[in-house]
Amino acid sequence: MxxxxxxxxxxxxxxxxxxxxxxxxxxxxxxxxxxxxxxxxxxxxxxxxxxxxxxxxxxxxxxxxxxxxxxxxxxxxxxxxxxxxxxxxxxxxxxxxxxxxxxxxYLCNDKWKTFEFLKEVGLKTPRTYLSVGDALQAIESSELEYPLVIKPRWGMASMGLYFADNENELKVLFEKSKKDVFSSYLKYESELTKESSIIIQEKLIGAEYGVDVVNTLDSEYFETLAKQKVTMRAGE
CATH class of the missing domain: 3.40.50.20 (Rossmann fold)
Structure with a gap:
């Protein structure tokens, strides 16, 4: 081959x-x-x-x-x-x-679709919002609290990723992430959801693990490999 x-x-x-x-x-x-x-x-x-x-x-x-x-x-x-x-x-x-x-x-690249899918199948996932207004409303109702994660909906390699500790940072960094997206190669996929290209998530504290599910070329399950992430560089 x-x-x-x-x-x-x-x-x-x-x-x-x-x-x-x-x-x-x-x-x-x-x-x-x-x-x-x-x-x-x-x-x-x-x-x-x-x-x-x-x-x-x-x-x-x-x-x-x-x-x-x-x-x-x-x-x-x-x-x-x-x-x-x-x-x-x-x-x-x-x-x-x-x-x-x-x-x-498509489902895995679109982080909002991923969030909706995980909720649908009953897996725990960070609370996720598509606008600053929705996030602020969730904070006001005590559903959400700082710090928050701001990142591109179609992101990778940690581009446009920021952490906000208060409302002022949330608003400024949300716009900064959007600017990062549309001045990089992330703009192509982000055009699919141009009006909602950034997501806001609660920040989870704890050990992080990556899980790789390996299938055969016939889509049959073969193996699962789990590893604890010790450090990350540009998303790797």
Missing amino acids: NILLTSVGRRSYLVDYFLEAVLDTDQIHCCNSEYTTSVARGDGYFLSPLIYSPDYVDSIIRYCKERDITAVLSLFDIDLLVLSKNEQKFKNNGIELILAPYESV
Whole structure:
């Protein structure tokens, strides 16, 4: 199996993991919208259009067909929505996306939808609000208290993430987070919910754990890996 890793960025260590894991007869190819040392570490690479370019998906499919690549895996959250939306197009060209279905990707990338889903299935989740007014009303009714977390609804890598200890900070940092969003690559997905692009959440204090659920390519459960987060850098 030859695999294409998309949006590799500067994640050379992830490219190396794949190179070490595959058989000698397999190849790992990379693509990115700009040249980095990571993109050239694989067995082949190309520079792709930007993720939201009209030719982005077609450029990946063309490269895969030229190099006998049968599977595509993204290393970047922003990539997932675009790729999963075109899953059938990849299948029609004999290419498998190692990726969740579009509906699941959308639900996980949209933090408000995630909050609603967790409530619906009965899992505890931080209280979450879409506006400063709603958060202030919750504070007034003693449903919520400072400090509060302010972050992009479609965020990643800790971009636009702030903590507010009072009403003045809440109002200022809410607008600051919005400005951060629409002056970065987060603006593309945030356009889907432009009028409610920032969320406010209660801050939970305690040990933080990450849980990875691993499935087979046939969507069958395989394993769960849990780990305590010791430190975070740019969301990793």
